[in-house]
Amino acid sequence: xxxxxxxxxxxxxxxxxxxxxxxxxxxxxxxxxxxxxxxxxxxxxxxxxxxxxxxxxxxxxxxxxxxxxxxxxxxxxxxxxxxxxxxxxxxxxxxxxxxxxxxxxxxxxxxxxxxxxxxxxxxxxxxxxxxxxxxxxxxxxxxxxxxxxxxxxxxxxxxxxxxxxxxxxxxxxxxxxxxxxxxxxxxxxxxxxxxxxxxxxxxxxxxxxxxxxxxxxxxxxxxxxxxxxxxxxxxxxxxxxxxxxxxxxxxxx
Amino acid sequence: xxxxxxxxxxxxxxxxxxxxxxxxxxxxxxxxxxxxxxxxxxxxxxxxxxxxxxxxxxxxxxxxxxxxxxxxxxxxxxxxxxxxxxxxxxxxxxxxxxxxxxxxxxxxxxxxxxxxxxxxxxxxxxxxxxxxxxxxxxxxxxxxxxxxxxxxxxxxxxxxxxxxxxxxxxxxxxxxxxxxxxxxxxxxxxxxxxxxxxxxxxxxxxxxxxxxxxxxxxxxxxxxxxxxxxxxxxxxxxxxxxxxxxxxxxxxxxxxxxxxxxxxxxxxxxxxxxxxxxxxxxxxxxxxxxxxx
Numbered sequence: 164x165x166x167x168x169x170x171x172x173x174x175x176x177x178x179x180x181x182x183x184x185x186x187x188x189x190x191x192x193x194x195x196x197x198x199x200x201x202x203x204x205x206x207x208x209x210x211x212x213x214x215x216x217x218x219x220x221x222x223x224x225x226x227x228x229x230x231x232x233x234x235x236x237x238x239x240x241x242x243x244x245x246x247x248x249x250x251x252x253x254x255x256x257x258x259x260x261x262x263x264x265x266x267x268x269x270x271x272x273x274x275x276x277x278x279x280x281x282x283x284x285x286x287x288x289x290x291x292x293x294x295x296x297x298x299x300x301x302x303x304x305x306x307x308x309x310x311x312x313x314x315x316x317x318x319x320x321x322x323x324x325x326x327x328x329x330x331x332x333x334x335x336x337x338x339x340x341x342x343x344x345x346x347x348x349x350x351x352x353x354x355x356x357x358x359x360x361x362x363x364x365x366x367x368x369x370x371x372x373x374x375x376x377x378x379x380x381x382x383x384x385x386x387x388x389x390x391x392x393x394x395x396x397x398x399x400x401x402x403x404x405x406x407x408x409x410x411x412x413x414x415x416x
Numbered sequence: 417x418x419x420x421x422x423x424x425x426x427x428x429x430x431x432x433x434x435x436x437x438x439x440x441x442x443x444x445x446x447x448x449x450x451x452x453x454x455x456x457x458x459x460x461x462x463x464x465x466x467x468x469x470x471x472x473x474x475x476x477x478x479x480x481x482x483x484x485x486x487x488x489x490x491x492x493x494x495x496x497x498x499x500x501x502x503x504x505x506x507x508x509x510x511x512x513x514x515x516x517x518x519x520x521x522x523x524x525x526x527x528x529x530x531x532x533x534x535x536x537x538x539x540x541x542x543x544x545x546x547x548x549x550x551x552x553x554x555x556x557x558x559x560x561x562x563x564x565x566x567x568x569x570x571x572x573x574x575x576x577x578x579x580x581x582x583x584x585x586x587x588x589x590x591x592x593x594x595x596x597x598x599x600x601x602x603x604x605x606x607x608x609x610x611x612x613x614x615x616x617x618x619x620x621x622x623x624x625x626x627x628x629x630x631x632x633x634x635x636x637x638x639x640x641x642x643x644x645x646x647x648x649x650x651x652x653x654x655x656x657x658x659x660x661x662x663x664x665x666x667x668x669x670x671x672x673x674x675x676x677x678x679x680x681x682x683x684x685x686x687x688x689x690x691x692x693x694x695x696x697x698x699x700x701x702x703x704x705x706x707x708x709x
Contacts, residue, residue, distance in 0.1 A: 237599035249594040251587050262587045265599045
C-alpha cells in the first residue's frame with residue numbers, strides 16, 4: 164500500500180536517509196526501530212510531505228506522494244502522531260478531535276454561514292463521533308478540558324484519537340508510548356491491536372522493545388539512514404547486524 | 417458632557433479595535449507582523465472616496481466594494497511577498513522588513529495618484545441628525561461608525577469561535593504544521609486570512625476617514641502604531657486583546673483630550689504603553705500566557 168523506493172534525504176552534508184527502500188503491506192502492524200538519530204522520524208516526515216526527499220520515489224495506493232503538499236497527503240488517507248506532541252493545547256479535547264476530521268469533512272462555506280440543517284446535523288454527528296473516539300482511547304468524560312492541561316500520557320492518547328478522527332487507512336505512530344507507565348502502555352497496545360480489526364494499517368516507531376515485539380507483524384531496522392534488516396520480530400532479534408547496531412550504541416552512550 | 421465623551425471613546429475605540437483585529441489576525445494565524453496594514457488602511461479609505469465621488473455610488477455600496485479592494489490588496493501582499501518568504505523558510509525579520517517596504521510603496525503611490533493634501537468624504541454622506549437616548553445625543557455618523565465596527569468584529573469573533581472554518585484557523589494559529597497534517601489546506605486559509613484582515617483594515621480606514629473628516633496618504637503610519645499599541649495593551653492574546661486594547665486606547669485618547677489637552681493625546685497613550693510593558697507585560701487584560709503562534 165505504501166512503497167518507498169531508493170529514498171535519500173540530506174541535511175546539508177548529513178545523509179539522514181540513504182537509499183531507503185521499504186514497503187508497507189496493507190492490514191498489518193509494521194514497526195520501525197533503530198538507534199536514536201537513525202532517521203526514523205525523518206522517514207515519517209518524508210512520507211507525510213513535511214520533507215521533500217533529495218532522491219527516490221514514494222507512492223501510496225497508486226498516488227505519487229512527492230507531488231502533493233502535506234494537507235493533500237492527509238486527505239489521501241495517511242494520519243500521524245508526533246514524537247514531540249503537537250496538540251492544539253488551547254483547544255478542548257473534543258475540538259482537537261473534531262479538527263482531525265477536516266481531512267474528510269468538507270466544510271461548505273454556505274453551510275456554516277447559513278447554519279443549514281444538514282450542516283448542523285453533520286456538526287452534531289462529528290461531535291458524537293469525537294466523543295466515541297475519546298472514549299476509545301480512554302479519555303471519556305474530559306471532553307471540555309483544555310488539551311494543554313492533560314498529563315503527558317493522556318496527551319499521547321489524545322493525539323492518537325485526533326489522528327483516528329481522519330479515519331486514515333495508514334496510521335503513522337511516532338513513539339506512541341514514550342513516557343507512559345506500563346498500565347498505559349498496555350492500554351495503547353490493545354488499542355493498536357483493535358485497529359487491525361478495523362482494517363487499518365499501522366506503521367510505528369518505538370524504542371520499547373517489549374511493546375514492539377509484542378505488537379508488530381513485521382519490523383524494519385534503520386541505522387545511519389540505511390535499512391539494515393527487515394523481517395518478523397523473531398528474525399530481527401536473531402539478526403547479527405541489528406545486535407551490532409544496538410550494542411554499538413550502548414558502547415558509545 | 418461626560419456621557420458624550422464616553423460615546424466618543426467607544427466610537428473611536430471600536431474603530432481602533434477593528435484595525436487591531438485585522439493586524440492581530442495576520443500575526444496570530446500567519447505568524448507575521450504585517451507592517452503594511454496601515455497602508456492598506458489608508459488605501460481602503462481612498463478606494464471608498466473614489467467610489468463615492470467618481471463612480472457616485474451610495475455609501476452602502478462603496479463600503480463593501482472598497483473593503484473587497486483592500487482585501488485583494490492584502491491577498492496580493494500575501495501571494496507576492498509573504499508566500500515567497502514562507503516557502504523559503506525566511507526568519508521573522510524578513511516579512512517585517514518586506515512589509516515596511518510595501519507600506520512605503522503604498523504611501524508614495526497614494527501621494528502620486530491622489531496628491532499629498534488632505535481629502536474629505538462628501539459632506540452629505542450622513543444626515544446631520546442625532547439619535548437621542550435620554551440625555552445623550554449621538555450624531556448619526558458616529559452611531560453608524562460604531563455600529564459598523566461592532567458588527568464586523570462580532571461577525572469575526574463568531575466565525576473564529578463558532579464555525580468549522582474558525583476552528584481550522586485556530587488550529588493553524590497553534591501549529592500550521594500539525595494543521596496541514598490533519599488535512600487543513602493551510603496555504604488557502606493563509607490567503608483567506610490575508611484577504612479578510614485587509615478588508616477589515618480597509619473598513620477601519622474608511623471609518624477613521626469619516627470620523628476625523630480627513631483622508632491623507634500619511635494616515636496609515638500613526639494608525640499602525642496605535643494598532644500595535646492596542647494589541648500590546650490588550651495582551652497578545654489575539655482577538656480579545658485587539659478588541660479590548662483598541663477600546664482602551666480610544667478611551668485614553670478621548671479622555672486625554674477632554675481633561676488635559678489635545679497636544680498630550682499621543683504622549684499619554686504611548687506613555688501608558690510603556691507603563692504597561694514595564695509592569696504588566698502580559699497586557700491589561702491578558703492572562704500570563706505565551707503564544708507560540
